Amino acid sequence: MKPVWWLLIGLVIFLIRFQTSLQATENLDRYTDKPISINGKISSQINLQGSNQSFNVGRVRVRTNLYPAYEYGDRLVISGTLQRQVINPWYSRFSLIYPGIKRVTAGNNIFIGFKNKLAVWYTRVLPEPEAGLLAGIVLGSKRGLPQDFWQALQKTGTLHIVVASGYNVTVVMGAVVFLFAGILPRLWAMVLAMIAVGAYSIMAGLEPAIVRAAIMGTLAYFGQALGKPRDGVRLLAAAAGAMLLINPLFLFDVGFQLSVMATLGILLVCPRLPRLPQGVGESLAAQLFVWPILLYNFGRMSLFGILVNSLIAPLVPYVMILGFLPWLAYVPLHLIVVIINRFG
Amino acid sequence: MLLAWQQWPKSQLKLVFCSVGQGDATLIIWKDQQILVDGGPNNRVLDCLGRHLPFWDRELELVIASHAEADHITGLIEVVRRYEVKRFLAVNEANDTAEYRALLEAINQRGVKVKELVQGDAVLAGPVKLTWLWPEKPGRGVLGAKTSLNRFSQVILASFGEFDWLLTGDIDTKIEWQLVTSGTLPEVEVLKVAHHGSKYSSSQEFLDTVSPELAVIEVGKNSFGHPTEETLGRLEQVKAQIKRTDEAGDVVIISDGDHWRVE
Numbered sequence: 001m002k003p004v005w006w007l008l009i010g011l012v013i014f015l016i017r018f019q020t021s022l023q024a025t026e027n028l029d030r031y032t033d034k035p036i037s038i039n040g041k042i043s044s045q046i047n048l049q050g051s052n053q054s055f056n057v058g059r060v061r062v063r064t065n066l067y068p069a070y071e072y073g074d075r076l077v078i079s080g081t082l083q084r085q086v087i088n089p090w091y092s093r094f095s096l097i098y099p100g101i102k103r104v105t106a107g108n109n110i111f112i113g114f115k116n117k118l119a120v121w122y123t124r125v126l127p128e129p130e131a132g133l134l135a136g137i138v139l140g141s142k143r144g145l146p147q148d149f150w151q152a153l154q155k156t157g158t159l160h161i162v163v164a165s166g167y168n169v170t171v172v173m174g175a176v177v178f179l180f181a182g183i184l185p186r187l188w189a190m191v192l193a194m195i196a197v198g199a200y201s202i203m204a205g206l207e208p209a210i211v212r213a214a215i216m217g218t219l220a221y222f223g224q225a226l227g228k229p230r231d232g233v234r235l236l237a238a239a240a241g242a243m244l245l246i247n248p249l250f251l252f253d254v255g256f257q258l259s260v261m262a263t264l265g266i267l268l269v270c271p272r273l274p275r276l277p278q279g280v281g282e283s284l285a286a287q288l289f290v291w292p293i294l295l296y297n298f299g300r301m302s303l304f305g306i307l308v309n310s311l312i313a314p315l316v317p318y319v320m321i322l323g324f325l326p327w328l329a330y331v332p333l334h335l336i337v338v339i340i341n342r343f344g
Numbered sequence: 345m346l347l348a349w350q351q352w353p354k355s356q357l358k359l360v361f362c363s364v365g366q367g368d369a370t371l372i373i374w375k376d377q378q379i380l381v382d383g384g385p386n387n388r389v390l391d392c393l394g395r396h397l398p399f400w401d402r403e404l405e406l407v408i409a410s411h412a413e414a415d416h417i418t419g420l421i422e423v424v425r426r427y428e429v430k431r432f433l434a435v436n437e438a439n440d441t442a443e444y445r446a447l448l449e450a451i452n453q454r455g456v457k458v459k460e461l462v463q464g465d466a467v468l469a470g471p472v473k474l475t476w477l478w479p480e481k482p483g484r485g486v487l488g489a490k491t492s493l494n495r496f497s498q499v500i501l502a503s504f505g506e507f508d509w510l511l512t513g514d515i516d517t518k519i520e521w522q523l524v525t526s527g528t529l530p531e532v533e534v535l536k537v538a539h540h541g542s543k544y545s546s547s548q549e550f551l552d553t554v555s556p557e558l559a560v561i562e563v564g565k566n567s568f569g570h571p572t573e574e575t576l577g578r579l580e581q582v583k584a585q586i587k588r589t590d591e592a593g594d595v596v597i598i599s600d601g602d603h604w605r606v607e
Contacts, residue, residue, distance in 0.1 A: 051385050066418060067441075120425070127397065130394070131426075146388065147388065334347060
């Protein structure tokens with residue numbers, strides 16, 4: 001079949017899925033401004049902000065006090081008044097602010113459990129904001145980031161370093177292949193690498209950026225095994241397309257938009273750049289392409305963001321690699337903190 | 345190496361009123377010993393510890409919860425989880441809240457020793473001396489007691505050489521009057537203004553007695569109108585210089601035991 005037909009079929013399925021999700025929004029909208037009670041599992045990472053925590057239960061965003069602490073996978077009964085915030089004609093955010101919450105059962109996901117153990121270890125060994133930054137870079141966990149530091153990251157356009165993404169996938173795959181390449185047949189090592197990436201993606205909360213990177217990484221490895229040349233743009237289109245078919249609302253997720261555009265920038269611009277220090281070229285290319293999205297969503301895009309990104313880009317890989325030796329990671333972490341606080 | 349040298353502890357006293365929003369967190373540092381009084385309403389106290397402790401120091405010699413309200417204990421939960429707390433001092437007057445339960449859980453999990461000190465007790469940390477002026481007697485440990493927990497706040501007179509400062513928790517004018525009439529209140533250089541500058545605290549009689557040169561208000565965005573015009577006015581009456589953590593960020597005071605200055 002010609003690619004055009006694949007594209008058309010994909011588009012039709014997408015439109016059907018999109019229509020269904022609009023219908024779901026309308027169904028939910030019947031309860032807007034009315035008291036409701038929902039019973040469901042926490043389906044996102046927990047975000048800590050000041051004296052609040054927030055998380056998703058299905059389509060509903062819940063904001064509540066810092067304690068008691070909730071966890072991914074907890075089953076809750078939540079009652080409050082449903083609020084709707086219209087983002088655009090096709091997309092609305094539904095939220096429950098300080099509702100009554102009862103925990104029915106506690107979540108019990110081994111990957112999340114492992115991630116939390118690692119994050120607790122970091123916080124025992126390192127002070128803030130270095131501990132939170134380490135958990136962010138290695139695990140994509142934004143939970144422990146101090147609020148002031150979060151704002152500094154946002155101001156300097158460097159928030160992406162605490163989003164698990166393509167680089168994390170490369171390191172996870174590379175580490176597994178490196179460890180098992182001599183022991184296991186190549187194919188088995190690759191299957192193991194894929195399992196590791198899957199586990200890692202769950203640890204990182206299955207956010208759009210990590211899902212995109214995991215799909216692309218997996219496809220690229222298989223492509224290589226089958227002896228097909230890598231075409232990054234096609235891989236990106238496949239990953240983004242698959243994600244949109246599964247959840248059309250990703251289209252309005254800023255994280256998804258940023259991830260796709262940054263990757264596109266790296267794929268298109270990087271090969272045309274002169275040789276630059278590690279990470280700097282990628283950083284420049286990505287910045288160029290996410291610029292319109294940042295401008296639209298946050299109303300600003302600082303020019304010195306490019307400078308700050310170029311300064312910290314060479315440090316991030318060291319932090320990632322030293323994720324299992326947090327004492328040593330302190331030095332690059334502290335440098336990143338100093339740079340970001342200086343400009344933020 | 346450079347980082348270690350930069351963060352090496354000094355033999356002067358460092359007194360930090362942490363900027364943590366609407367709540368209290370006060371850090372006392374002398375050499376490698378630290379005392380933390382209250383933890384604020386969120387986790388920002390962790391940044392304060394990160395800013396003022398050397399990065400390798402994961403031990404707090406003494407942590408004090410002035411009283412069991414969320415704007416004083418919430419940050420202590422993560423502090424207990426992350427740091428080796430040698431001793432924990434709290435009034436045995438409980439609060440039936442999620443924060444209080446989480447704090448107890450963390451304390452039990454980490455096997456931290458908890459003690460209750462009252463009027464007349466004292467603690468030494470190197471040359472730093474803490475003397476308890478309040479509460480009068482041990483708490484009854486009643487969940488959800490009718491009396492406001494603020495009235496059970498630990499009031500601590502601290503001194504380092506000739507430099508004295510007073511930590512007041514959230515006491516109100518009634519407790520202040522008891523302290524004034526007890527005759528135990530000396531004049532101090534620095535006063536932590538009670539209850540974030542509430543108008544029901546910091547009475548003129550109390551301020552006249554302690555006669556602070558510097559009054560520090562630990563306060564953030566709030567709906568109570570803290571710090572109130574009334575309290576600010578009374579502080580001006582006693583000619584105290586005023587520093588607010590919401591305006592100045594961390595308020596840091598350095599003393600060698602004779603002199604002191606705001607950094």
